[in-house]
Amino acid sequence: MKITRVEAIPFAIPYRKPLRFASGEVHTAEHVLVRVHTDDGVTGVAEAPPRPFTYGETQAGIMAVIEQIFAPQLLGLSLTDREVVAARLGRTVGNPAAKAAVDMAVWDALGRTLDMRVTELLGGYTDRMRVSHMLGFDEPAAMVAEAERIRDEYGITTFKVKVGRHPVELDVAVVRALREALGAEVELYIDGNRGWTPTESAAAMKQMADLGLLFAEELCPADDVLGRRWLVSQLDVAFIADESVVTPADVTREILGGSATAISIKVARTGFTGSQRMHHLAEGLGLEIVMGNQIDGQLGTLCTVAFGSSYRLTARRAGELSNFLDMSDDLLTEPLTIHGGELAIRPGPGVGAEVDPDKLEHYRQDR
Ligand code: MUC
C-alpha cells in the first residue's frame, strides 16, 4: 500500500457549449489528471479543474505544485496514512484543487487495493443522488429551452440558475420565465458567483419573492462582511456559501458570522478527507449541504457522487452532477449516464473510474 509515484498529466477537452457565469466562463476543460501509484501495482485517479477566477490556480500551477512539492512529500507513505497525507499537503497554503485531486486519488487507490467502493469506505449511505443541472448565462428563451431539454432527456427537475448580471432584472426575468415554463414542481435556486452588491442582491430577492426559490448562493462577496450579514439576515431562503467556504474554518466564520446559512461542498476543492470534515461540521452546526460542481469532467463528477452518496445529509438534496453533459468528450472508457434525474455510483472499486488510454493519449498536452 506504499505510494511509489504521483503523476500529474495536463489534458484539454473542449466544451460543446461554454458555461458563462458572473465570475468567469469556461470554454475548454483544461484539467490535470492525477494518478497515484503504489508498490502493489495499484493506480488511483482523480482530476483537478483549475479555476483561476475562484481560487487562483492554473493548470500549470497545479502541475508544478504536485510535481515539485506534493509528490516528493508523499512517496513512501501508506494509502491508509490519509491524515499524514492531509498534514503534508497542508504545509502548503492555497492550491485547493491540486490538494483535493491528490487526496481523492489516494482514496481511489485505497478502494482499489481493498476492493471496496470509496462510498462504502466513507459512509455507505446510498448508491445514487438526484441531479441538479446548472444553467449558465444566456437569453431567457435559450435558458428555458435548455432546462426543458435537460428535464425531458434526463428527468432532471432541479436547476441552479446562474445570476449576478446587471441590471438584476435580466436575471429576474430568466428565473420568472423558468418558473412559468417548468411549473411549481421543479426546484429552482440561484447562484450569483459574487456578481451583485448586497443591495442589488436584496432588490433581486424581493423581485423573486413569489418564485419559490429553494436557495440563494454567494450572491455577493463574503468580503462585503457587514453587507452580506445584512442581506442574509433579511432572507427567508437559505443562503449557500460556496467559494467563500474552502476550509472548515471558513465555514465556522461564515456561519457564525451570520453571512450564510447553508454550504456547498465541492470535492474538487476539499477532496474526500477535507469534505468529510466539512460534512461533519455542517451536521454539527445543523446546516443543509448541496454537493456542488466546480465544472468537473466525468471523473470529477464520479468523485462528487461517490462522496455525496456516502452520507444522509449530502444525499438529501440534488447534487450538481451534470456539467459534463456540455463537454465534447471525456476520458472514461464508459461514459456516465443520468437516468430518471439520478446519477448512480459505479460498481467497481474506488470511485469506479476507468480512464480510456486512447482518449488520454489524444487529449493529453504533455506529448
Ligand atoms: C458554482 O457553483 O459556482 C463556477 C465557478 C466554479 O468554480 O464553480 C462553478 C459553479
Ligand code: MG
Ligand atoms: Mg457557486
